Amino acid sequence: MNESFSLRNVRFNNRIFVASGTFGYGDEVAELVEFDGLGGIMTKSLSLKPRDGNPPPRITETASGMLNSIGLANIGVHKFIEEKIPALEHHACAIIANIAASTVEEYCGVLELLDPHKRVDGFEINVSCPNVKEGGLSFGTDPVKVALITKELRKRTRKPLIIKLTPNVTHISEFARAAEAEGADAVSVINTLIGMAVNIHTKEPKLSTITGGLSGPAIKPVALAKVFEVYKSVKIPVF
Amino acid sequence: MIQEHARIAAVKEIASNIFQLSFLSSSISRSALPGQFVNVKAEESAVPLLRRPFSIFSVDGETVSIIFNVVGLGTKLLSQKKAGEILDVLGPLGKGVFPFNDEKFDTALLVAGGLGVAAFPFLNSRLHASKKVISFLGARTSSFVVRKGLDNIHVATDDGSEGFHGTVVDMLKNFMNENTVLHPRIYSCGPMPMMRTLAKYSREKNVPCYAALECEMACGIGLCQGCPVEAAGEGRKYKLVCKDGPVFDVREILF
Numbered sequence: 001m002n003e004s005f006s007l008r009n010v011r012f013n014n015r016i017f018v019a020s021g022t023f024g025y026g027d028e029v030a031e032l033v034e035f036d037g038l039g040g041i042m043t044k045s046l047s048l049k050p051r052d053g054n055p056p057p058r059i060t061e062t063a064s065g066m067l068n069s070i071g072l073a074n075i076g077v078h079k080f081i082e083e084k085i086p087a088l089e090h091h092a093c094a095i096i097a098n099i100a101a102s103t104v105e106e107y108c109g110v111l112e113l114l115d116p117h118k119r120v121d122g123f124e125i126n127v128s129c130p131n132v133k134e135g136g137l138s139f140g141t142d143p144v145k146v147a148l149i150t151k152e153l154r155k156r157t158r159k160p161l162i163i164k165l166t167p168n169v170t171h172i173s174e175f176a177r178a179a180e181a182e183g184a185d186a187v188s189v190i191n192t193l194i195g196m197a198v199n200i201h202t203k204e205p206k207l208s209t210i211t212g213g214l215s216g217p218a219i220k221p222v223a224l225a226k227v228f229e230v231y232k233s234v235k236i237p238v239f
Numbered sequence: 240m241i242q243e244h245a246r247i248a249a250v251k252e253i254a255s256n257i258f259q260l261s262f263l264s265s266s267i268s269r270s271a272l273p274g275q276f277v278n279v280k281a282e283e284s285a286v287p288l289l290r291r292p293f294s295i296f297s298v299d300g301e302t303v304s305i306i307f308n309v310v311g312l313g314t315k316l317l318s319q320k321k322a323g324e325i326l327d328v329l330g331p332l333g334k335g336v337f338p339f340n341d342e343k344f345d346t347a348l349l350v351a352g353g354l355g356v357a358a359f360p361f362l363n364s365r366l367h368a369s370k371k372v373i374s375f376l377g378a379r380t381s382s383f384v385v386r387k388g389l390d391n392i393h394v395a396t397d398d399g400s401e402g403f404h405g406t407v408v409d410m411l412k413n414f415m416n417e418n419t420v421l422h423p424r425i426y427s428c429g430p431m432p433m434m435r436t437l438a439k440y441s442r443e444k445n446v447p448c449y450a451a452l453e454c455e456m457a458c459g460i461g462l463c464q465g466c467p468v469e470a471a472g473e474g475r476k477y478k479l480v481c482k483d484g485p486v487f488d489v490r491e492i493l494f
Contacts, residue, residue: 021462058465059455059463059465216288217285
């Protein structure tokens, strides 16, 4: 079976993508994983300036899952361009740069810096990080803002534009429709679910930020239900 | 660093509720350095989900060992493994390792709190014969003391059931006051409060001190950014225990 497909002008080898945050910028895992077997890599979220991330503890294991509150720790877009893009040059799979920001202008700024680089095949827009105070989830829980960000970014790139949605809303399909209407090529479903864990001995939360994002096998049925809801409501592909 | 499905050579209880698990790996045994760790999948299932990080306890030929006490499901499953079974191991991990083959010290002081001792037999085996090695082991009680692979051992117990009655750091301080120690270097691993006290002492006495840190981890290779420790000085606010460590010069870290 031919698993390849296209979004705009980009041909992807197959439908296996590694989700943002699980694969770093790619170079760290080069010793362990055969990149060419992947359809693409969603990079760790990139912001305009480097971010330190949240104080520890940032992760804790839960039943069949993991709670994280990394807080978008990343090297920043400039360092990504200088150091990471050259290291990814010789790999065949697509590189989708994931962008996080706290203002519409910042989203646009990061995208404009990355857009001229051939090695960046497309963009995934993180409007749904639950772990930072400003931006992130506050954009992702307002369909008007999702529409605005999509519209502004669409003006600035001809490359595939994928909007990553949060499940922490009543109707995720509204957000998918808003992205589609403003020209998104696809949506990513889902970001993590807001969760919390408490140490019963100390009665303290297990994460420094109290709540975090839940991922792992625990949330797969939720994710599938959200994918199904979105699939029924838009014509663009669902990642 | 490789992901390997290694054959288990043996699992045995070496102290009260403390187990040694040995597996065969030509590549990990060949490339491992003292202070590095392996990240082990206790079971090929969603529970427990994450790998468990363990210091490399010893390397003998192609046999690599870890030790652990049973605290939760992951360590319980590992304690029940049998020789011949296959273990999913990622390693050796960590860029920060114990410096051991230089000329800047003559006496290695190995200071372990509890299961922090796990990091030291491997280091002990690699230290040059010309170095004097003294091991300081702290434990809650006598039955939790692990002596395997160490020499010249001084024991401190919280309950006084063996050796010095008190903390391992106080025992070390007494030893240093009462003895002349030639060009010492401290290697340490243990609970954070112990390491904090030790780091302070090493700064006061101007003795170089390297600490292997423990931390809840997920990936073990720097991808998830889940194991930060606050860095001292200018530059990055956090370092990652898994990738930048697990061993740090204590001056690099804000304890």
